[in-house]
Amino acid sequence: MPKFTAKAHAIQGLVKYHGLRDKQLRLPYHDSISVCAQALTTTTTIETSTELSNDSMEINNSTANEREAARILAVINPLRKLAKTKIHFKLKSSNNLAQAKGLGFSAAAFASIAFASNNVLDLKLDLEHLSEYARLGAGSASRSLVGGFSIWFAKRNGRSFAKQLEGGKHLKLAMGIVPIASQIKTDMAHEESVNSPFFSARLREVKPILKRMQLAIQKGDLDQVCQMAETESLSLHAITMTGNTGLILMSTDTIRVIQRIRHLRSEDHIPVWYSLDTGPSVYINTHPEHLDSVYDDIKQNTGLSLLKSTVGGPAQQTHDHLF
Numbered sequence: 001m002p003k004f005t006a007k008a009h010a011i012q013g014l015v016k017y018h019g020l021r022d023k024q025l026r027l028p029y030h031d032s033i034s035v036c037a038q039a040l041t042t043t044t045t046i047e048t049s050t051e052l053s054n055d056s057m058e059i060n061n062s063t064a065n066e067r068e069a070a071r072i073l074a075v076i077n078p079l080r081k082l083a084k085t086k087i088h089f090k091l092k093s094s095n096n097l098a099q100a101k102g103l104g105f106s107a108a109a110f111a112s113i114a115f116a117s118n119n120v121l122d123l124k125l126d127l128e129h130l131s132e133y134a135r136l137g138a139g140s141a142s143r144s145l146v147g148g149f150s151i152w153f154a155k156r157n158g159r160s161f162a163k164q165l166e167g168g169k170h171l172k173l174a175m176g177i178v179p180i181a182s183q184i185k186t187d188m189a190h191e192e193s194v195n196s197p198f199f200s201a202r203l204r205e206v207k208p209i210l211k212r213m214q215l216a217i218q219k220g221d222l223d224q225v226c227q228m229a230e231t232e233s234l235s236l237h238a239i240t241m242t243g244n245t246g247l248i249l250m251s252t253d254t255i256r257v258i259q260r261i262r263h264l265r266s267e268d269h270i271p272v273w274y275s276l277d278t279g280p281s282v283y284i285n286t287h288p289e290h291l292d293s294v295y296d297d298i299k300q301n302t303g304l305s306l307l308k309s310t311v312g313g314p315a316q317q318t319h320d321h322l323f
Contacts (some may be wrong), residue, residue, distance in 0.1 A: 005317065030206045031152060035148065037177065094322060101180065151214070180282070
């Protein structure tokens with residue numbers, strides 16, 4: 001009974017993506033760039049056996065519901081087909097942080113599922129090709145799989161895959177992470193964004209933004225990377241808020257953190273910026289030498305819990321099995 005356990009890191013969007021042009025294949029309208037957070041992980045154990053009569057899936061200690069199971073099978077079924085097998089599996093997946101929204105855990109989940117499946121089925125796909133399968137569960141999982149600072153190509157030579165960006169290994173990004181809970185689903189935000197009257201303008205502006213972000217990463221310009229991620233956050237939320245239902249992803253805690261970061265930057269002259277994805281949780285980006293003081297200030301002035309993180313690498317094997 002082959003068993004394999006994989007661990008992958010959640011992602012912070014740097015150049016965010018909005019909406020899906022193909023929901024089934026998880027194909028976006030444009031390329032996107034992210035960075036993995038070392039402190040945030042999803043671990044997945046998969047075991048296959050001819051003795052199993054059906055597939056079983058458990059997420060964060062609960063049986064996967066119909067929607068969750070369908071997304072998992074969207075990744076594993078094509079890999080089973082590639083391996084020319086219909087063998088059943090047992091899967092257990094767990095995040096290291098219980099309650100938070102907008103921290104990219106779905107990316108880590110499907111990256112770890114794809115990585116574990118690739119190994120337990122003995123497929124030996126490289127990360128670039130495997131990212132095309134991880135993407136079928138959650139688009140950003142393609143970037144979580146390859147790790148570090150990475151780009152997900154919406155369409156390149158007829159494929160949609162991810163790869164690490166050159167220069168990213170030299171960027172010493174330090175992150176503070178403020179987890180905030182929410183019941184809003186990421187897919188709701190993607191659906192809302194394409195209905196915004198500003199969505200077409202977003203599609204026009206994103207190409208030069210992608211080029212500038214790649215150049216900043218290549219040059220090791222940390223301040224520019226962080227500044228652009230902050231601006232991108234405002235763009236993402238502006239488009240979501242101007243969809244059909246006016247979906248608000250931020251919370252009052254989100255705003256309090258943002259206001260404090262702006263104070264630290266303007267009054268204390270600390271190089272620190274915020275970043276938001278599709279949820280209320282906040283990534284705080286700064287230089288390593290400033291992280292402790294920023295952490296202490298946010299905790300003292302907002303009363304919220306924080307984590308500290310460096311940049312995380314690609315999905316990898318772990319021998320800490322979940323069952």
